[in-house]
Amino acid sequence: MNTLERIRLASAFFSNERLGFRGESDLLTLLESELGSVDILDRPVKGPQDVWMQAVAPSEIYHVCASNLDVSAEMSLMLGMILGSRLVFKLPSAGLPGFENKARESGEAFGLSVECLHSHDPQRMREADAVVVFGSDETVQMIRLQTRPDRRFLAYGNKISVGLVFPGTAGAELAEKAAWEVAAYEQLGCLSPQAYLCPDFHEAEIFAEQLAAALEKREEEQPSPSRDFEQEALIFEARQRALLRGNRLWGAREHRPWTVVLRQDGFLETGPGHRFIQVIPGSDWESILKPWKGKLSSISLSDIYLGRRVLSAIGNLGFSRVCGVGELQEPRLCWRHDGRPRLADLVTWITLENKQ
Amino acid sequence: MEEMILDALRPDLEEAEFDALALGLLRAQAGSNPVYRNFLRAACFESSMAGHWKEFPALPVEAFRSGPVCCFDHNEAGLVFETSGTSGKASGRHYLKNGRCYEKALATGFRSFMPDLSGHRWISLVPSFALRPHSSLAYMIRHLAGEIPRLFPVEFVVDGDFVLDRVKCRRLLETAVERGEKVALFGTSFALAQASEFFLENGLVSRLPEGSVVFDTGGYKGRHRELSPEELIGLLVDAFGFSEKWVWNEYGMTELSSQGYGKLEEGRHRFPPWLKVRVVDPATGTEAGLGQRGLLHFYDLANIHSVMAVATLDTGIREGDAIRLTGRLTGAPVRGCSLPFDL
Numbered sequence: 237m238n239t240l241e242r243i244r245l246a247s248a249f250f251s252n253e254r255l256g257f258r259g260e261s262d263l264l265t266l267l268e269s270e271l272g273s274v275d276i277l278d279r280p281v282k283g284p285q286d287v288w289m290q291a292v293a294p295s296e297i298y299h300v301c302a303s304n305l306d307v308s309a310e311m312s313l314m315l316g317m318i319l320g321s322r323l324v325f326k327l328p329s330a331g332l333p334g335f336e337n338k339a340r341e342s343g344e345a346f347g348l349s350v351e352c353l354h355s356h357d358p359q360r361m362r363e364a365d366a367v368v369v370f371g372s373d374e375t376v377q378m379i380r381l382q383t384r385p386d387r388r389f390l391a392y393g394n395k396i397s398v399g400l401v402f403p404g405t406a407g408a409e410l411a412e413k414a415a416w417e418v419a420a421y422e423q424l425g426c427l428s429p430q431a432y433l434c435p436d437f438h439e440a441e442i443f444a445e446q447l448a449a450a451l452e453k454r455e456e457e458q459p460s461p462s463r464d465f466e467q468e469a470l471i472f473e474a475r476q477r478a479l480l481r482g483n484r485l486w487g488a489r490e491h492r493p494w495t496v497v498l499r500q501d502g503f504l505e506t507g508p509g510h511r512f513i514q515v516i517p518g519s520d521w522e523s524i525l526k527p528w529k530g531k532l533s534s535i536s537l538s539d540i541y542l543g544r545r546v547l548s549a550i551g552n553l554g555f556s557r558v559c560g561v562g563e564l565q566e567p568r569l570c571w572r573h574d575g576r577p578r579l580a581d582l583v584t585w586i587t588l589e590n591k592q
Numbered sequence: 593m594e595e596m597i598l599d600a601l602r603p604d605l606e607e608a609e610f611d612a613l614a615l616g617l618l619r620a621q622a623g624s625n626p627v628y629r630n631f632l633r634a635a636c637f638e639s640s641m642a643g644h645w646k647e648f649p650a651l652p653v654e655a656f657r658s659g660p661v662c663c664f665d666h667n668e669a670g671l672v673f674e675t676s677g678t679s680g681k682a683s684g685r686h687y688l689k690n691g692r693c694y695e696k697a698l699a700t701g702f703r704s705f706m707p708d709l710s711g712h713r714w715i716s717l718v719p720s721f722a723l724r725p726h727s728s729l730a731y732m733i734r735h736l737a738g739e740i741p742r743l744f745p746v747e748f749v750v751d752g753d754f755v756l757d758r759v760k761c762r763r764l765l766e767t768a769v770e771r772g773e774k775v776a777l778f779g780t781s782f783a784l785a786q787a788s789e790f791f792l793e794n795g796l797v798s799r800l801p802e803g804s805v806v807f808d809t810g811g812y813k814g815r816h817r818e819l820s821p822e823e824l825i826g827l828l829v830d831a832f833g834f835s836e837k838w839v840w841n842e843y844g845m846t847e848l849s850s851q852g853y854g855k856l857e858e859g860r861h862r863f864p865p866w867l868k869v870r871v872v873d874p875a876t877g878t879e880a881g882l883g884q885r886g887l888l889h890f891y892d893l894a895n896i897h898s899v900m901a902v903a904t905l906d907t908g909i910r911e912g913d914a915i916r917l918t919g920r921l922t923g924a925p926v927r928g929c930s931l932p933f934d935l
Contacts, residue, residue, distance in 0.1 A: 465874070465885055469907065469921050472874035472887065476652045476903060479634040480627075489636060491876055 237347060239277045242318050243267065249345055250314045254307060257569040263318065266569055270580040277319065280588055288588040293319035294365035294388065297582065300356070300379055302370040303328030304424040304509075306335040308392070312368055313350070315578055317342055322349040324364065326356050358382045366390070366582050390581055392574055395426035395533035396506055399561050400521060400546075401443055403436040405538035411446035413562025414513075415454045417536065418447075418494075420565040422461065423509040426533045427564050431504050431514035433521040440517035441484075444498045448486035451494040451511060460493035463510060470508035471495065504528060522549050529554050533574065536561040593620065594692070597866075597896050601696045603704045605865040614645035614868070614891055617900050622648070624663040627655050628899045646870065646879075650889035650903035656684035656847050662898050664689050673728035675846045676813055686728070686846050689897040691735075697850040697894035698732055699739040701864045705853035706840060709776045709805060713768050714746040715761070717779025717787060718809065723752035728846045729809055733778055744773075754783050754815070758790060765798050765832070775804040777832070781824060782816035784808055788827035799833035806839040808856055821856045843917065847902050849894035852915070860914040866893040871910045872903075885909050885918055 237245070247260040257263060267274050271291050273281045280288035297316050301309040309325060309332060316323040325339060336352050343350030353360075361367055361379075366388040369379045376391040383389050399414060417429055432447070434440035463471075475488045478497045486496040494511035502518050504525065518524055525532065534557040535550055537543035543550075543558060550558055556575040557567060572578070593616070600613055621628050622639035628651050632639060635649050642648060651661065656675070660666035669687040671694070676683065688694055716733050724730040737746040749761040768775045779787070784806065791797060806828055812818045819827070821841075828834045836857045843852035843861045852861035852869075863869055870879055871886035880886030888906045895902070905921040 463875070465907075466921070468874040469887055472872075472877070473652070473905060473921060476649075477654060480631050480652050480655055480658070482630055482634050484634070 237320070238275075239267070239318070239320070240274055242320060242346060243274070245346060246314055246318055249317075249342060250310070253566075255311055255314060255569060256567050256571070262569055267318070267579065269570065270577045271583065277583070280586070283587075286590075288590075290586045290588075291583040292586060293583055294321050296322040296324065296364040297366045297368060298361040298364035299323065299325045300367070300369040300371060300375070301325055301327050301332060301335075303330060305421055306332040307421070307425070308370050309335050310338060311578075313339055313342060315582070316350075317346045317348060319579065319582060320346075320348065321365075321582075324351045324353060324357075324360060326353045326361075329354065362387075368392075368582075388582060388584075390576070392426070395531055395574065396430045396528065397427050397534040397536070397564055398504070398525065398532070399429045399432040399536040399538070399564070400543070401432050401434045401439070401538040401561075402542045403434075403439060405542070406434070406439045406443040406446065408446050408450070410538055410561055411443065411450040412453070413560075414447055414536075415450035416562055417564040418451065418513045419454050419458055419460075419511055423507075423511055423513075425565075427567065428509065429513065429536065429564055430506055431499070431516050432561075433504075433516050433518065433524060435517075435519040435521055437517040440515050441498060444484070444486065444496050444515040447513065447515065448494075448496045451487070451496065451513075452492065455493060460511060463493075467508070467510055471510055471512055474508045474512055522553065525553050533557065534559065534564055534567070536564045593617065594896060597893050598692060598696055600893055601693065601700055601864075601866050603700065603865065607865075610865060610868065610893070611645060613893060614900065615642070617893065617896065618642075618645055618648045618891075621663055621899055625661065625899055627651065627659065627661045628901075631655070645868075645891060645901075648891075648901050650870070650891070650901035651899045652903045653684075653845070653847050653905065655899075656686060657682045660685070660687050662687040662689070664897055671731070672726055673731065673846045674726040676811075684846065685726075686898060688849070691731075693894040693896050694731075694849040695735050695739075697864065697866065697892075698735055701851055701853065702736055702740070704864060705862060706807070707805065710741050711743055712774045712776035712803075712805060713744045713764070714742060714776045714778065715764055716746055716748045717750050717754070717756070717777065717783035718748075719750050719752045719754060720748045723748075728844070729780070732809075732844075750783060754780070756783070756787055756790065761787065762791075762796055765800065768800060768804075769798050772801050774801050775832075776807060777805070777834075778807045778809070780809050780811045780813070781819070782812045785812075785816050785819055785824060785827055788831035791831040792827070797831055797833075802835070804832070804834055804838060806834055806856075808839060808841045809844065810841060821859055825856055845904070847895075847898075848890055848892050849896075850892045854914065860911055860916045862914045867891070869908075869910075869915050871908060871915065880910070882910055887921075888915065888917075 243263045276291045280290040283289040299312050339350045362384050367383050369376050369391045373393045376393045481501045483500050484498040487494045497514045499514045499516045532555045535555050536559050538561050540560050557571050619639050622632055631651055655661050666687040670690040671688040673686045674683050718729045718733050721730040721734040747764055749757045825836045825839050839856040841856040850867040852863040854861035868891040870889040872889050873880040873886050888908050889903045891901050907919050908915045908917045
């Protein structure tokens with residue numbers, strides 16, 4: 237099966253909506269934009285300076301999967317299938333049941349080897365050409381130490397996302413969009429918003445109330461899944477901590493399955509997930525975010541047009557993606573996750589030079 | 593109020609008396625403790641409307657790391673206990689106006705739950721109070737030594753940084769074995785583990801006389817791999833010949849003035865009647881059912897000048913009149929594309 241055939245199969249096999257592409261054309265565009273040609277994995281293609289170049293996919297990629305979300309594993313699966321590599325996935329101990337089925341089926345459909353491991357195999361990892369890690373910073377560091385220095389190593393560590401509500405833009409409709417992106421994936425991924433920053437203090441309070449109402453409404457449409465003890469305890473503890481700092485809370489006293497915190501203390505903290513969102517008033521939103529530089533993934537803006545004025549500030553803070561409120565959880569395939577290309581970092585190159 | 597509470601720190605304290613004193617103390621602290629007052633205000637809790645101490649929310653233990661949590665000018669504190677500040681967090685302080693309630697709660701609780709140790713040779717793997725003047729553990733040993741009549745003086749065998757004086761420790765243990773004197777060995781879990789390993793690795797195994805007691809105050813503080821209770825008991829049995837039945841564990845924390853006690857092998861602690869434990873279901877904030885895991889909230893009458901209601905991150909299960917500790921919340925992780933990965 238050549239690359240084009242694998243792309244056609246991938247567009248039919250994987251969920252377009254979940255992985256951020258519309259169809260075959262988007263997958264072709266991804267390949268062309270990152271590698272220069274659709275054929276370049278299959279044969280040498282003429283490049284600059286009259287040389288011919290061919291991209292070489294890793295023979296085997298070893299993935300370390302996160303325990304909270306399977307969408308990142310599924311993205312890795314699709315990219316690996318497009319590259320035609322053998323794939324190994326180290327799953328979390330609790331497993332990723334839906335993903336395991338998908339991995340097995342895709343291996344059969346593409347005629348490629350896909351293995352899911354339930355315990356880490358450092359020796360197997362050392363033999364792979366490339367290692368991809370989704371995990372905490374501690375996990376990334378540990379895996380990096382176990383990886384041979386001559387292997388490609390791609391790490392996706394701790395990151396958070398936030399929203400920015402420009403003055404005069406808060407409203408029930410915006411709050412409903414925000415509630416959607418808060419609730420998606422139970423707020424456990426790097427694209428889940430941890431806070432909305434509102435430069436206008438009065439508007440922040442109004443937006444917090446609107447967000448509380450929107451989360452309550454979302455609960456009717458998309459009820460929270462049941463939570464285990466640890467999750468409930470972390471939410472309880474985060475609520476207590478917020479109260480200790482004198483913040484105003486919605487949803488806590490009534491033991492609702494969501495929480496809105498109006499952070500009058502002006503600090504951004506990571507929350508426990510599970511629909512726990514902070515609204516932070518403060519005109520100097522850049523200062524609020526500055527301590528998080530290097531850990532910021534995406535920012536959703538209440539008004540993209542107004543956002544153009546602050547793009548350089550957003551870039552300086554290290555965000556790799558800007559979108560409208562409500563779109564945080566739906567990145568396009570062409571987004572460079574954590575600022576890096578999806579395919580180009582995995583391949584190596586052969587250059588054919590012929591001066592005659 | 594202080595005299596009434598001092599009087600209440602006794603083993604036969606009745607429930608009704610505790611209820612009345614606790615309600616009165618919590619109401620008073622809701623007014624006089626600024627940190628607790630602000631916390632209750634943020635929680636929209638009206639203390640004058642409360643009819644029972646159980647209705648009062650417990651103050652998160654983290655408050656002690658943020659500033660003074662007391663009902664008096666903390667500059668006038670007679671005692672200041674500091675937490676160890678491990679796990680990358682700032683250390684906390686518990687300001688006590690005086691030591692009266694702490695001391696009475698300690699001595700009364702110890703006498704109620706522990707066997708008679710007056711004939712034992714006390715050896716402490718906890719530094720002396722002179723070396724650790726803000727350690728509640730060091731203060732505890734010092735005060736118990738003054739309260740409990742003993743045949744022998746307390747021997748401290750670690751320096752201020754918990755480094756074992758191996759020669760002295762060995763000499764004391766060998767003397768005890770030779771003379772048939774029972775030993776009471778006090779120490780944190782990591783100090784007990786380190787001492788046991790040293791004796792085992794160096795072939796200095798001793799067989800202490802029957803009835804010798806270990807008083808484990810818990811805690812590894814990142815100084816030693818965390819051992820299961822069974823592992824720690826195994827080390828102590830192998831190194832010193834303690835009977836597992838005589839290995840006691842104390843549940844205490846700097847932020848509380850009273851302690852719980854239990855046998856390490858049983859994994860359960862009992863608390864004196866002036867210290868009530870609520871096992872809280874985090875989903876509802878109400879008392880967890882019997883056998884159901886919950887967060888541990890303590891209501892300690894002896895915390896008279898700080899805050900009586902303290903919410904911890906410890907988790908446990910109520911089993912009859914005891915609490916089985918099941919662990920501690922490690923805190924919310926930084927969000928990423930991940931939760932911590934497990935190998």
